Amino acid sequence: MSGRRLVAAAVLAALAGCAGAPPYQQPVVDVPPAWKIEEPFRVARPDDAAVRGAWWKLFGDPRLDALQEQALAASPTLAAATARLDQSRSTVDVANAGLMPQVVASGRVARQRISANRPLTNYNAPNFSTVQDDFTLNFTAAWEFDLFGRLRSTQAAARASSEQSAADLQNVRLALGADLAAAYFNLRELDIELDVLAQSIALQRRSFDLAKARYDLGATSGLDVAQQQSLLDATLVQVDLLRRQRGQFQNAIATLTGQPAPLFAIAPELGPRTAPAIPVGLPSEILQRRPDVASAERAVAAANAQIGIARAAYYPNIALLPTLGYDSRHFEALFNTPSLLWSFGVSASQVLFDGGRADATVAFAQAGYQATVANYRRTVLTAMQEVQDALDGSASLDRALAQARLAEQSAQRVLQLATDRYQGGAATYLEVITAQQSLLNSQRLAAQLLGQRLLVTVALVKAVGGEW
Missing domain, CATH: 2.20.200.10 (Outer membrane efflux proteins (OEP))
Structure with a gap:
C-alpha cells in the first residue's frame, strides 16, 4: 500500500512539474548605444538629485505650473485611469483569495x-x-x-495586469501633462503673433497717414493710399483668424484641466521664452523610464501567465x-x-474528452503571448523613433530660429531704408509696402519657430518618459 502511495505521489509531482506557465523572460530588443546628436543641440545630463515628476517646471512658467497642478487634481481622464488601477488591484485581491480555503x-x-x-x-x-x-x-x-499552477498563474496574471494598469496611469499623467503644455505653448505662440500683428497694424496705420498726407499735398497719386489700405485690411483679417485659433487652444486647456470652456479664460502674456535643456540619457534607459514601454512589458508577463492558466486544463x-x-x-x-x-x-x-477545447485554449494563449511580445518591440522602436525625431527637430529648429532672428533684424533695416527713400522721393511706395510685408512675415516666422521649438521640447520630454 505504501508503495502505491509513493507511485501516486511521484506521478502527481511529475505532472505538477509539467504544468504551469513557462518561465518568464523579458523580451530582448536591440537598443543602440547612443543617440544621433546634431549641432547646436546639447543634451543635458540626468540629475539623480533633481525633483522627479514635475518636468514642466523646467520651463519656468508659473501659469503653466498652476494649470498642470489643476489638471492633475481635476482631470476626468486621470480620474478614470485611477479608477481602472483600483479595479486591477481588486482583481489581485480576488486572485489571492483563490489560494485560500x-x-x-x-x-x-x-x-x-x-x-x-x-x-x-x-x-x-x-x-x-x-x-x-x-x-x-x-x-x-x-x-x-493548486498542484498544477492554475491559481498561481491566475495570481501572476492579475498582478502583472495590475502593474500594467499602474504604468498606464503614469502614461495618462504624462500624456495629460504633455498635451496641456503643447496647448499652452501654442496659445502663447499665438499671443506673440497677435502682438506682432498689433505692432504691424500700428506701423501700417502710420504709413497710411503718411501716404494720405503726401497724397493730399499732391506729392503722390492715390495708388499709394490704396496699396497701404489693402495691406492694412489684409493684416486685420489675419488678426481675426489668429484669435479664432487662440480660442480653440484656450478651450482645449479648459477641458484638460477639468473646467467648462465657457467659464475659462487665459490672459495674453508676452514674456520671454526659451526651451530648457532636457536630460535624455542613453537609449537603454528608455526601457526603464517610459510608462508605455513598462505597460507593454507587463502585458507580456500577463500573457505568459495566461498560458499557465490554459495548460492547467490538461490536469x-x-x-x-x-x-x-x-x-x-x-x-x-x-x-x-x-x-x-x-x-x-x-x-x-478530470476532463476526458473536450473536442480539442483545451488544445485550442492553449494555442490561443500562446498566440496572445506572441502578439504582446510583438507589441512590446513595436512600442520600444516607436519610443526610440520619437526621441530621435525630437532630437533632430530640436537641432534643426535651433538653427532655423537663430536664422529667423537675423532675418527679422535685416527686414527692419530694409523697412527703415525703404521708408527713408520714399520720404526723400527716391523710391516708390511699393518698396515700402514690400518691406512692411517682409518684416511682418519675418516676425511671425520667428514667433512660429519659437513655438515649434517649445513644442518639440515638450515632445522630447514625453518621448524620454517625463520623469528623471
Missing part, C-alpha cells in the same frame, strides 16, 4: 411532510407518512489544491471538501451530540 455557513428551518408512497428502501419495512420539523446548521469548507482539479454540521427535528436538541454530522473527503475531476 473558502468556508460557507448554511442553515435551514422547515416543517415538512414525508410521503408514504415514496420508494421503499427495504421490502420488509413499509413507509409511513410523517410530519415533523427539521433544523439544520452546516459549515462547509472548500480548498483547491485534474483536486479539492478538499470537509463538512461539519448539526441536524435535528427538535430545536432544543440541535446542538446535542446525536445531532452532529460531518464528512471529510477529497474531490477530483
